[in-house]
Amino acid sequence: MTAKKVTGSQALILSLMEEGVDTIFGYPGGAIMPVYDALYDFDKEVKHILTRHEQGAIHGAQGYARVTGKPGIVFATSGPGATNLMTGIADAMIDSTPLVCITGQVAAPLLGTDAFQESDIVGMSIPVTKWNYQITTPEEIPEVMAQAFYIATTGRPGPVLIDVTKDAQFGELEYKYEKCKKIRSYVPETNIDPHQIKAAAELINEAKKPMLLVGQGIILSNAEEEVKAFIEKTGIPAAWTLLGLSALPTDHRLNVGMLGMHGNYGPNKLTNEADLIIAVGMRFDDRVTGKVSEYAKKAKIIHIEIDPAEIDKIVKTDVAVLGDAKKALKMLIDNVNPNTHESWHNEFKKCDAIENEKVIQKDLYPTKQGLTMGEAIRIVSEKTNNEAILVTDVGQHQMIAQRYFGFKKSRSNVTSGGLGTMGFCLPAAMGAQLGAPERTVVGVVGDGGFQMTIQELGTIAQNKLPVKIMLLNNNFLGMVRQWQQLFFDKRYSFTELHNPDFITIGKGFGINGHTVDKREDLDASIQKMLDHDGPYLLEVKIEKEDNVFPMVPTGASVSDVILEP
């Protein structure tokens, strides 16, 4: 490819084109104006989504990245534009979401002088980015952009931030783009050691009570078919983490449910009965392990993981298989013996029956007066034939949605896991819809989180994105209230919300909607939301003091999971 003379801004946009970018989420401002000017000539090649706040842009990019597997692209200006991205960057870092964030910066001679809208975004974002870099000369742009995409998308994915000074955007360079294929100091994944596979297979073949933990690594490495083939051959029950959800179809016979604080009874209880844990692409988050010193004490641990820093970080492994989950599972399948583990499965079934009676039936088919979150989720899931993309916010509704929404396809569950970012849902749902325009996207959100990024209703309306927003309104910060009820003697300190008329707000943005508060109207209301051509806001007034169970109380062992208060 021969070089041609372009400005730094043009080089930046051309680099994005080389990387196949079709959607950008952003918000212009002084220090990034040259880039926006260059973008003006590319309106046919790339869609730019002007959000109402930079936080909306970055969560939008996260939603897009999670459903497409492609990196999410974000533009923001210097200073407050850049700092408004920080929550989303931290969220993407802990949830391994590939993002390339481009921030404008004051001109290089002004760096460090407290210039107008100057902030040290490179310094600030160090702990929450996989990599970041400040470009101060136009010549650096093509190579740094190529590295940014390579780093964000390979190995354990994550957010990258590139800060570009305004003079570098204006300056000229001889543009020539080459995709990055390697970096000396960075090895995205190691080649899998066959000895480790042998050692893992031996443990698997000997195990009487094995359990497989499906993490997001399965989705990130496109190992859905491999994990299915592996469990089908070995008969090993598979439980999933919050971010592993949708990797395995809900109705798969070996899917035993969700791990963790509000996960299913069986997988939590039986973690401490298992003699082998095979953890794939997950990081033993404290919400999954409960009290670590009492976690899976009877079990040997196999950890299949791409990030070497995760090995032995929380739980000591017996066999660590470093590398890509898909490749590791492929190799393992050939080395393991067929099995069914019938009596072990029966233990899960016994737990399921208990949970079903004590919790699930009451959540999904309640007979009490108030509407439950569970019944609303169940109806949406049924009506979308388990084929929708579910996007949730953070809190009670999130846990209920993760527990009861059904899935057939991978990359269908978008939620803020590690960081637990309220306000994630609405912009992420918008990004998910842009990434998967042909699919139904349902955003399930609480009344607290909805108001944190409610301005993105404007972006949804402007872009005519047919997102279905189901607001589960209990006029409370429900999860905090639940903890106050259970652990703080019902002292409801600042958790009750005096809410606005959400439907009127939606209408103000040009989004139709209605409220439902009676069980007999719920089914038709959800149908109306799903049938509506375009975005729709359904407010479900749910019982004020509904709780999420089962629950592993903080600091308790997973086997001490409780089913009722």
Add this chain to the structure above:
Amino acid sequence: MKKEYILTVYSENHIGLLTRITNVFTRRKTNIDSLTVSESALHGIFKFTIVVHCTEAMAIKLVSQIEKQIDVLKAFYHTNDEMIFQEIALYKVPIEPIYESDTIEKIVRKAGARILEITKDYVVIEKTGHKEDTQALFEELNQFKVMQFIRSGRVAITRDPIERLSEFLKERDAFLTSLD
């Protein structure tokens, strides 16, 4: 059990990398006792020598979190026994006591220290050794009221006959070539 470990980190020389590395310690609430950065024997590769007081499990975690940084090539941890190490200390002492007796001269001789500069107001003494040695000299000299004292970060070299970094770089080169 907590003890002293020497972490050596080899990296590209990129702006901001020092912050990335020290952040790993901050997040793990581990204090850096000393830090030295310089170019290594290999052109363009920088070496960080970091002394920490922690458990071995923590040293392992620190090393893996440091290695995770994109611009870091490799990190190792060692016990003091596994390395030859030195620190350098400078002491600025008033000149009068030297006129009055030969105590300082004796102290300097005994400690194997040397005098770098003498002026009409002060004398500057240099001592190379382990922290205990340079500290002991400080205590002795301080009877004459040391005016300034500074100790450098640690510099350290492994006793291992195998050069693990060179081995590592060979492997890495082979790996990178295999990607072509």
